[in-house]
Amino acid sequence: MAGNKSPKTIATINFKGGVGKTTVTWCLADTLATYSNASVLMFDLDAQMSLTQAVGLNEDSGSLHAAFGSWYDKSVSDRRTIFDAIDQYTKPGAHFDFPIAYDFIYQITKGLHFVPSVEDLYWLELEVFDRDQMKDFMRRLLGKIHHSSKVTDYDYVLFDCPPSFTLLSYSVLSCCDLVLIPVNPDFFASRGVSLLLNSLKMRIEPHPTPQIAVFMNKTKTWANSPTKETTFYMRQIQQICDRATKDHGIRAKFFDDAWVRERVGIKRAITGGGVPADLVADFQTLWSACLGVIK
Numbered sequence: 183m184a185g186n187k188s189p190k191t192i193a194t195i196n197f198k199g200g201v202g203k204t205t206v207t208w209c210l211a212d213t214l215a216t217y218s219n220a221s222v223l224m225f226d227l228d229a230q231m232s233l234t235q236a237v238g239l240n241e242d243s244g245s246l247h248a249a250f251g252s253w254y255d256k257s258v259s260d261r262r263t264i265f266d267a268i269d270q271y272t273k274p275g276a277h278f279d280f281p282i283a284y285d286f287i288y289q290i291t292k293g294l295h296f297v298p299s300v301e302d303l304y305w306l307e308l309e310v311f312d313r314d315q316m317k318d319f320m321r322r323l324l325g326k327i328h329h330s331s332k333v334t335d336y337d338y339v340l341f342d343c344p345p346s347f348t349l350l351s352y353s354v355l356s357c358c359d360l361v362l363i364p365v366n367p368d369f370f371a372s373r374g375v376s377l378l379l380n381s382l383k384m385r386i387e388p389h390p391t392p393q394i395a396v397f398m399n400k401t402k403t404w405a406n407s408p409t410k411e412t413t414f415y416m417r418q419i420q421q422i423c424d425r426a427t428k429d430h431g432i433r434a435k436f437f438d439d440a441w442v443r444e445r446v447g448i449k450r451a452i453t454g455g456g457v458p459a460d461l462v463a464d465f466q467t468l469w470s471a472c473l474g475v476i477k
């Protein structure tokens with residue numbers, strides 16, 4: 183239990199789709215909740231709703247699918263979604279009055295709770311929201327969650343972010359402890375990381391800068407180690423992180439030893455309930471590396 187301590191917050195970000203943001207967010211959250219007894223809150227902030235759909239499809243606990251479906255419909259019709267929270271927060275002159283209870287947060291398991299996405303988030307960017315006002319939205323929302331007596335105290339909050347800087351991810355960036363960037367072992371990864379670090383620098387400059395960590399997901403392995411080719415890409419990305427840290431004053435660390443292997447069937451980790459046994463160690467290592475930089 184977190185007690186009075188604010189939870190540690192981690193946002194999984196990359197402009198590229200398909201690198202594993204959603205999968206990694208889920209697997210990290212699940213590993214944490216299952217193996218460390220921590221209470222974890224996970225947000226789906228992507229209007230494409232992959233994580234939300236995966237939770238709805240979860241086939242492990244039979245009734246969960248139906249349970250989540252009807253909970254979700256009620257949350258939408260009672261106007262208790264993240265979009266409604268934003269709507270309330272941005273109402274001109276209004277006090278941010280959005281009660282936090284389990285009609286806003288869904289309990290997947292005892293230790294793993296979830297704030298789903300809604301399609302309305304697509305329209306968020308078209309509304310005339312004040313950027314400076316939106317910047318504080320997530321910090322204020324987390325404050326409300328922290329102080330609500332209706333929900334548990336969370337030790338960790340994980341955000342699955344969209345592959346672009348939306349107003350919502352902007353507000354996450356200004357209150358998260360760690361920006362976690364999954365990359366894949368391919369030719370485009372280093373260019374992508376360069377771009378992302380550059381724009382993160384511009385976006386978060388006026389705020390206390392969060393720690394940034396980059397790691398290799400879908401690592402190709404041979405005899406339980408990254409292949410030569412993957413190692414080559416890892417070195418490239420490490421250099422980019424080192425250079426950004428040296429030249430641009432951001433704190434970007436490449437996790438040398440905390441990679442997640444390519445694993446056929448990892449999708450079932452989300453829709454089938456748990457992280458496959460042979461991947462648990464990878465996510466535990468990744469988690470230790472994350473804690474190492476945000477302690």
Ligand SMILES: Nc1ncnc2c1ncn2[C@@H]1O[C@H](COP(=O)(O)OP(=O)(O)O)[C@@H](O)[C@H]1O
Pocket residue numbers: 198199200201202203204205206232399400401442443444445446447448449
């Ligand atoms: N470590 C991995 N090994 C194999 N496949 C993976 C791994 N991580 C993610 N994937 C697969 O890659 C695809 C994209 O993953 P996803 O998490 O949806 O990416 P994103 O959220 O960045 O768009 C999915 O089919 C997912 O199952």
Ligand SMILES: [Mg+2]
Pocket residue numbers: 203204205228232233
């Ligand atoms: Mg995704």
